[in-house]
Amino acid sequence: xxxxxxxxxxxxxxxxxxxxxxxxxxxxxxxxxxxxxxxxxxxxxxxxxxxxxxxxxxxxxxxxxxxxxxxxxxxxxxxxxxxxxxxxxxxxxxxxxxxxxxxxxxxxxxxxxxxxxxxxxxxxxxxxxxxxxxxxxxxxxxxxxxxxxxxxxxxxxxxxxxxxxxxxxxxxxxxxxxxxxxxxxxxxxxxxxxxxxxxxxxxxxxxxxxxxxxxxxxxxxxxxxxxxxxxxxxxxxxxxxxxxxxxxxxxxxxxxxxxxxxxxxxxxxxxxxxxxxxxxxxxxxxxxxxxxxxxxxxxxxxxxxxxxxxxxxxxxxxxxxxxxxxxxxxxxxxxxxxxxxxxxxxxxxxxxxxxxxxxxxxxxxxxxxxxxxxxxxxxxxxxxxxxxxxxxxxxxxxxxxxxxxxx
Numbered sequence: 001x002x003x004x005x006x007x008x009x010x011x012x013x014x015x016x017x018x019x020x021x022x023x024x025x026x027x028x029x030x031x032x033x034x035x036x037x038x039x040x041x042x043x044x045x046x047x048x049x050x051x052x053x054x055x056x057x058x059x060x061x062x063x064x065x066x067x068x069x070x071x072x073x074x075x076x077x078x079x080x081x082x083x084x085x086x087x088x089x090x091x092x093x094x095x096x097x098x099x100x101x102x103x104x105x106x107x108x109x110x111x112x113x114x115x116x117x118x119x120x121x122x123x124x125x126x127x128x129x130x131x132x133x134x135x136x137x138x139x140x141x142x143x144x145x146x147x148x149x150x151x152x153x154x155x156x157x158x159x160x161x162x163x164x165x166x167x168x169x170x171x172x173x174x175x176x177x178x179x180x181x182x183x184x185x186x187x188x189x190x191x192x193x194x195x196x197x198x199x200x201x202x203x204x205x206x207x208x209x210x211x212x213x214x215x216x217x218x219x220x221x222x223x224x225x226x227x228x229x230x231x232x233x234x235x236x237x238x239x240x241x242x243x244x245x246x247x248x249x250x251x252x253x254x255x256x257x258x259x260x261x262x263x264x265x266x267x268x269x270x271x272x273x274x275x276x277x278x279x280x281x282x283x284x285x286x287x288x289x290x291x292x293x294x295x296x297x298x299x300x301x302x303x304x305x306x307x308x309x310x311x312x313x314x315x316x317x318x319x320x321x322x323x324x325x326x327x328x329x330x331x332x333x334x335x336x337x338x339x340x341x342x343x344x345x346x347x348x349x350x351x352x353x354x355x356x357x358x359x360x361x362x363x364x365x366x367x368x369x370x371x372x373x374x375x376x377x378x379x380x381x382x383x384x385x386x387x388x389x390x391x392x393x394x395x396x397x398x399x400x401x402x403x404x405x406x407x
Contacts, residue, residue: 007143016133016376017041023360024370037399039326039387040370042186042344044250046318048299049311052249055302059295073291076282077104077258081297084304085258089243095230101278103259103285104292104300107251108216108244111259112180113138115212115240118267118280123177126157128169130187130377130384132214135180151379160380161188163349167338168196171203179204181229182214184221187377187386188347189323189339191225197232204238210265210277211235216244216257219316221342236262240277247319247344247390249303249312256292256300319344322389322396329400333407344389347374351407356385367402 013019020040028034048056062068076082082102090097105111113134119125125139136153139145146155157176159169167190172179179200184191204211213229221227229235244257251257261281266274292300302308327340336349350359356373363369363385374384389396 005141007141010145010148011137011140012148015137016372019376020360020370020372024364027364034368036364036368036370037391037395037402038370039389039391039396039399040372042247042388042390043252044247044319044390045392046250046315048250048254049303049308049315051305051308051311052299052302055308056295056299059298063295070294073294073297075285075289075291076100077102077291078294078297081301082258084301088304090228090230090260093228093231095228097230097260098263100282101260101262103261103281104297105257105259105289106255106292107246107257108214108242108259109134111242111257112212112214114284115242115259115281116142116144116178117284118277119144119178124155124157124175126159126172126176126179127378128181128185129158129160129379130374130381131180132182132186133377135182135212135214136378151375151382158379161185161190162380163336163338166190167347168192171199172207175207176209178210178212180212180214182216184217184225184343185339185345186214186217186343187345187372187374187381188384189341189343189345190347191221191223191342194226194232197226197229197235201229201232201235201238205234209238210267211239213239213241215241217247217343218243219248219312220320220344222320223342225342230260230262237264240265245300245303248316249300249308250315251300254296254299256296318393319389322391322393325393325396326387326389326400329404333404335407340389346387346389348385348387350374350383350385353383356382359385363403363406367399367406369399369402 085102086097116138125144127135145153157172161167161169167188218227229239241260245251261278263276263278265277269275323340323344326346327337330337330348338347340346356375360373372386374381
């Protein structure tokens with residue numbers, strides 16, 4: 001019988017959101033009349049913008065006509081979408097990119113988990129703590145995380161983020177090969193300034209490290225924080241950036257995003273010679289990916305139209321108003337709260353020093369509100385709890401009323 005990948009045996013329990021779904025399903029089965037309000041998983045609730053739907057439908061009709069039908073598309077993305085990304089997401093920030101430095105994909109989650117295939121088996125990995133679980137799990141499945149002991153992996157370098165340091169991670173205190181950063185941050189909802197990001201860029205240049213920068217929530221920034229790591233001098237030499245349309249334009253069920261790998265980002269091959277990660281990723285995509293469908297890419301292109309962006313911005317503002325309702329409601333109720341200004345996530349301290357899974361169960365059974373336990377995001381997440389702003393305003397207000405009544 002075939003031997004399976006032994007690293008899967010080291011994974012603790014199930015994926016965080018799968019465990020939440022299991023508990024919710026079990027509770028709902030026992031309490032069929034419970035009216036649960038879900039502020040846990042970061043899935044959107046508002047529909048695609050009309051301009052996006054129109055572009056989507058038009059492209060589908062093209063696919064139904066022999067004169068305009070398209071088969072396999074370009075591996076790295078159609079010209080019309082790549083050019084729109086470069087012009088709108090980077091040139092407006094003063095960042096210049098080459099056409100072949102942008103790779104259209106089926107979402108940031110896939111990119112941030114697949115990019116680890118470019119790293120050597122013995123690469124050392126640093127993650128902020130708390131952290132989006134995919135960064136950790138994908139490297140653990142590849143064997144780079146070591147062994148899970150108590151509440152952490154023994155080969156990972158954890159960069160603690162908590163109220164004491166203002167949720168600003170320290171640069172690693174030892175040489176590491178790869179650093180994962182996500183800003184605006186999931187789960188804490190916080191951001192870094194240009195100076196704080198520059199410290200990581202400088203560290204990466206000095207230590208020959210690479211930064212994987214997840215900018216999935218950049219469209220929610222209101223404070224003037226950096227929207228791209230490439231706004232930092234020198235970042236194009238050391239950073240790979242992942243972006244998503246899931247939250248920006250409601251593409252959670254449509255699936256499209258992109259990753260930027262500048263030609264200047266390099267690592268060492270087996271002979272100790274520098275090689276471009278850009279070329280490696282092209283080889284990887286050519287072998288493992290057939291591209292995002294033509295209608296989906298046309299839909300994504302419509303985000304950048306004047307009407308499309310206006311409509312998407314209205315939805316973003318809607319979610320950020322929900323975030324304000326949650327943040328201010330919890331603060332008025334006496335909770336210690338962070339985030340919710342530049343991101344659709346609110347990071348709250350659990351009351352009475354409860355552990356986060358106990359608070360999860362108490363909130364679900366006592367108030368019929370579902371959130372996300374901070375412990376699922378890493379050791380420093382214990383004692384915290386994440387709520388999302390992606391439900392309707394009515395349900396968001398009702399959830400806050402229940403929480404304030406119950407706590």
